[in-house]
Amino acid sequence: MMKRLKLLILFFGLLFIVLRISILVFRLPSYTISTSGKLYIVSKLSEDVQVIDLSTGKEIAETSIDMLSHEAIATTDGKNIVLTNYGSEVDFDLKIIDTKTNKVKKTIDLKDNTKVNGIVQYPEANKVAVVDYVNNKLLVLNIETEEIEKELETNQKKSHLAVLHPKKPLAYTTNINSGSVSVINLNTDKVIETVSCGIGRKGIDITPDGSEIWVTNTKENVIKVINTKTNTVVNTITSGNESLKIKFSVDGKYCLVVNSTDGSIDIFNQQSKEKIKTIMLHGKTTLLEKLLYHTPRPVNILMHPNGLYAFVSNSNANKIEVIDMNTFKIVSTIGTGDVPDALVFVE
Template identity: 30%
Template sequence: MLKKILILFIPLYISLSQNLIVLNKSDNTAMIFDLKKDKLLVQIPTGEGPHEVAISPNKKFAAITNYGTRENPGNSVTVLNLEKLTLEKTINLGDFRRPHGIEWIDNEKLIITVEANKSIIIVDVKNGEIIGAVRTDQEISHMLVLSLDKTKCFVANIGSGSISAIDLKGMNLIKNIQTGRGSEGIDITPDGNEIWVTNRAEDSIAVVDVKTLEMKTKFKVDGFPIRVKFSKDGKYAIISCARSGEIAVIDAKNKETIKRIKTAEKVDVEKTGRLFGSVFGDSPVPIGISIDDKNLIYVANSNADIVSVIDIKNGKVIKTIKTGKEPDGIGIW
């Protein structure tokens, strides 16, 4: 009887506890940590070059884009079962290559950028089928975010310095909006009114009005801003700055920098085979960001092989979590 109780209890416990998933791009693995017990639960192989991860709304699955390498473009999505902590399936995307940005539209459908095709695709997870595609016709369509009602998608295009607004009902491109050189990171404010885009090549943040699809303002954030995430309460925008090795904490209302926080000490690790390698010297190269309900910030440092946990209030790293080689995509549930 005791064994049966334990078997039933474990999935419930996993779903209720605070967990972290981290993708290791150079190791082709996903690590899942129990943050309450401060322990690694499992390490699961993915496809080649896993870059981004999204947690399903019901917290049952994680979907991972396998981007591939410079020599070998990827074309698959790994789906993990978060209750069983196992590989659920691998979805082959056929001729759609270099999948990167990913979000769940609902518990059954994914939306994914595919850079090589200058497009986004909709994937039915249960059947493993592509059920729709829309071209951005922009260079390096990289990250994406959904409108709050899930009727629109906004895609950051690094090579074109723009974002693409896409109507998911009519499955058509609405507009391409110029935002700045190297538009890469993207997020939407919790109230759904603004889209923020990090322009890494010009050290700026562009703010786009969701209703008018016009750029409202642009302001400077130095240090190669590469990702942006909003706190749940909408008070802060957190920008990871890969070159300077910091996160910038921005007042989301006033668009002013409150503080900048180093994510790690200077690092000296083997940089061969990493995306940014020695480009940024001894910077830990913070990229992926996730923020929990208590406004603790989790930052993946791709050139330090750690996740830094940062308290917004005191502006300090309160702990670090050892990962595999070149962590990037990250998620909490």
């Protein structure tokens, strides 16, 4: 009897070890592509930025930023990465990373209870536009002089993210508590239209030709399509659960949406507004997958400028999932710090 018990304990012990090893193996990142440029990955919980050489998938630098950030952009000349500080209740600052040294070269203190989240490239390389969600303003900041050159009211509550029109002097901000999008004329510095999108709006992106804006709504699990000529909602598209960020392909033919609760990425045809595919991340479908992988939570998305790949932050798994934009399949993964979010590309 004791012999059988020992054999049983040994069997289950070996089974446990095999399972643990299998889990570690399956969760390892695997990078099999080669493309141009560097990918900057902002991990919220680690409070750091990794720099990945996309030709090899290898980390070439890691920089501590000592702040909770999940929005970042590269300046139009590619010389700087600018990050907003969303998590701190004390510091209202931005940090700037030099893309040559991959080190933090400057911290800009915004002061006066200015707290920013959303950030977009400005046409001038020395400027960015940031969204102040306390005072509900779009701020045009000169990162060289550290001066706020414009303070543009959104006239709404809890302004959050922003995009700029690619061809016209227009900015669009999403407003969480108002459930709307503010349309701001950058020449007159005034809101010219407010578009109701429903409480729960979250992500926003604009087509490369500037004809449409798509806005996700996490409460209703829909995407609102806004015609930028009329500034009206012209379509409502059903999305997955908790659709956060949204991004158009470089050619504008497709729109990718990350559904964080579902652990999936939806791909829509921009013209027809039809969903053409759903990519399920590992860890959500079968019992075996749930055992072998982390529960997936995609939260952010970035397109490679060459149009060949999309990069998705899988925050629970501490990975970046790489999607082939020709096959719409995951072809590689990149290991990250804890809770990756913002992604920035530099050539």
